[in-house]
Amino acid sequence: MKWMTFISMVWASVAQANTKTSFMPPAATEIAGQVDNLYAFLLWASLIACVILIGGMIFFAMKYRRKSANDKTAYITHNTFLEFLWSFIPLVIFLFVFGWGWYIYHQMRAMPKEALEVHVYGKQWAWEFVYKSGKASTNEFVVPVNTPVKLIMTSKDVLHSFYIPSMRIKQDVVPGKYSALWFESEKLGDFHVFCTEFCGAAHSLMLGRMKVVSQADYEAWLQENDEGLTLVQRGAKLHNDKGCVACHSVDGSVKVGPTWKGIWGATHQFVDGGSALVDEAYIRESILEPNKHIVKGYPAAMPSYQGQLTEEQLNAMIEYIKTLK
Numbered sequence: 001m002k003w004m005t006f007i008s009m010v011w012a013s014v015a016q017a018n019t020k021t022s023f024m025p026p027a028a029t030e031i032a033g034q035v036d037n038l039y040a041f042l043l044w045a046s047l048i049a050c051v052i053l054i055g056g057m058i059f060f061a062m063k064y065r066r067k068s069a070n071d072k073t074a075y076i077t078h079n080t081f082l083e084f085l086w087s088f089i090p091l092v093i094f095l096f097v098f099g100w101g102w103y104i105y106h107q108m109r110a111m112p113k114e115a116l117e118v119h120v121y122g123k124q125w126a127w128e129f130v131y132k133s134g135k136a137s138t139n140e141f142v143v144p145v146n147t148p149v150k151l152i153m154t155s156k157d158v159l160h161s162f163y164i165p166s167m168r169i170k171q172d173v174v175p176g177k178y179s180a181l182w183f184e185s186e187k188l189g190d191f192h193v194f195c196t197e198f199c200g201a202a203h204s205l206m207l208g209r210m211k212v213v214s215q216a217d218y219e220a221w222l223q224e225n226d227e228g229l230t231l232v233q234r235g236a237k238l239h240n241d242k243g244c245v246a247c248h249s250v251d252g253s254v255k256v257g258p259t260w261k262g263i264w265g266a267t268h269q270f271v272d273g274g275s276a277l278v279d280e281a282y283i284r285e286s287i288l289e290p291n292k293h294i295v296k297g298y299p300a301a302m303p304s305y306q307g308q309l310t311e312e313q314l315n316a317m318i319e320y321i322k323t324l325k
């Protein structure tokens, strides 16, 4: 009877640790809830084992300590029943945890046949998303709620790793091969996307955002385009959407590359001793052939945007930089 009370008490704590008092990011999928239950079980089982083990050790050390100079240790060889129990009980617990973990992992890795497929590219240092409609976005992507989404991922350069904490999913993104993830969000909202594989200077800035919206909002987003924005507004959007934001600030703060604030009309000094006036031609060259001239004090870390920006987009970015005084 006492054991039953104890077990139900533990289970209540597990359930509670999983809801309001949880220190985990919000769980947005059904599977994420399962992961949290397993994690809470492991945490509590470890805590209880720790108390029993360390508590038992202290208790026995006190109880059987040497009390006088001629206090002799009793002659004990072994206890088969005890030894069987302390092997068998952990075995059962470990097999139980293995089975539970396998059950969850199997659901995570079994890709649904009917899913919204999104192509994901990792590159230094941004995430690119391409939909079947041709819609493309960088660092921010949108998916409908209550819909299975499958991400088909590869890298354009080095190893990255795609991680959405709220979905409890993470997978390496490897150049030269595809990897995949799937999830079905039950919650609306914005969720963090991280790169969790060290991939170079701006790895920690390789941040993305996933917006989970209603089916109608998703359809509307797919139709959205840049029409109606001024050239400067389009430039500001490209700064974010093309991932420039990871390395180039617009407020003067120092990142991997030079800030864009106040560079228009300034003179850039190069590591090879040369210099150039920051004008239209210089900005265009810096975007398309970034390693031709390296600005003093900064690493030669920028990838080329050759073929990734239209002439209109290049002009929009130049117009945007002109306004950053």
Ligand code: CUA
Residues within 6 Å of the ligand: 122, 123, 125, 159, 160, 161, 195, 196, 197, 198, 199, 200, 203, 204, 206
């Ligand atoms: Cu990409 Cu770290």
